[in-house]
Amino acid sequence: MPNPIVVAVITFDHFSPFHCAVPCLIFGDTMMPGASLFELRLCAGDATRQPGSAQGFRIDASHGLEGLIGAGIVIIPFWRDPAERPAQPLLDALVAARSRGAQIVGLCLGTYVLAYAGLLEGRRASTHWEFEQDFMGRFPAVRLDTNALYVDDEGLITSAGTAAGLDCCLYLVREHHGSRIANKLARRLVVPPHRDGGQAQFIEQPVPASTRDARINQLFDHLRMHLAEPHSLDALAEHCLMSRRTFTRRFQQATGLSVGEWLLAERLRRSQELLETSGHSMDRIAELVGLKTAAILRQHFRARFGVSPSEWRRSFRGDHA
Incomplete structure (x- = not known):
């Protein structure tokens, strides 16, 4: 020895x-x-x-x-x-x-x-x-x-x-x-x-939960309730009673993110919650958060967090489902 x-x-x-x-x-x-x-x-x-x-x-x-x-x-x-x-x-x-x-x-x-x-x-x-x-x-x-x-x-x-x-x-x-x-x-x-x-x-993702812009905050609430739906810039600008140009500028100023970046981050955050708290399949979770398919969910999830959705579920669900 x-x-x-x-x-x-x-x-x-x-x-x-x-x-x-x-x-x-x-x-x-x-x-x-x-x-x-x-x-x-x-x-x-x-x-x-x-x-x-x-x-x-x-x-x-x-x-x-x-x-x-x-x-x-x-x-x-x-x-x-x-x-x-x-x-x-x-x-x-x-x-x-x-x-x-x-x-x-x-x-x-x-x-x-x-x-x-x-x-x-x-x-x-x-x-x-x-x-x-x-x-x-x-x-x-x-x-x-x-x-x-x-x-x-x-x-x-x-x-x-x-x-x-x-x-x-x-x-x-x-x-x-x-x-x-x-x-x-x-x-x-x-x-x-x-x-x-x-x-x-493990890093806290810097996605604004609210801003100083009341209209953008109201839009956050609307988007979180309708994550599964597609959202165009024109439709969101109309929802906020703004032109498309004014809306994109106000959103960027309020959040530091584009609408697409904010939506993706919020969809991934919601997918984390569903992975930890539900028994839904990957396809069902992808559908609920607006990412359409399990393949798209896996692609974005791994790119953001460095692990697959299944690995996240094993790590963070108490029953190791």
Whole structure:
């Protein structure tokens, strides 16, 4: 049996308990007792060896940054403030670990730490979808993948938010010890060994529910009650007692979307609800939301959310219908 791979998990003050617990659970010996697949080291990234969280938790870190020496995998499970540049000794330690050939992993906002260290310039990366605009503004040289649950760019591995850290850590187990071990670990965690789709299925879609334009708001109510019907620009303009030109301009000003874009987004939103709450067939759902056929529904649904309607239903219906 080869020596276990040393995994250094870096902790900080004001840490997130869940994010820190994920790599400790995956790479510790709790879920795979006696297997000796990894050697886990908790390393303090700040001066204190007992960083605390806002919830009152404390971690007793047995190592400082010297714990990164000899580590094959270095994980930053979170970062407390995207606007805060980490201390230079930590950034230097990450660069040194990378130069020794270690895989450097940033989970969720931990991606910021890799970026501050300059490790991600010109490379692909992922982070939590809510921080994508902030991240791209701070690090324009990084090629941010706005949908991936995790990205591996030649050993620089980054993940999307929160639960995607589990996906990323299971990926690392699979890379080092194969699918059989990763699948066994996933079953013990009661999670899928690999999830289809990306972050797009979880991102809140910016479809206006109402606007400052009373006529457009009244039109929203009308359209939501008649999603199954076709709608022409001329008919909608007549409904609002406007010319076609005035109507299209007012709608764009009020919503930031064209009528077609708004309708498609609203139809897909309604299809999500029906997938989660009804037993209707795909053809029936497509008919109810005005997308005509199941094939058209599947095409637009996958393009928008990165998963098929059937995969959405399995993920979000409590009975897994």
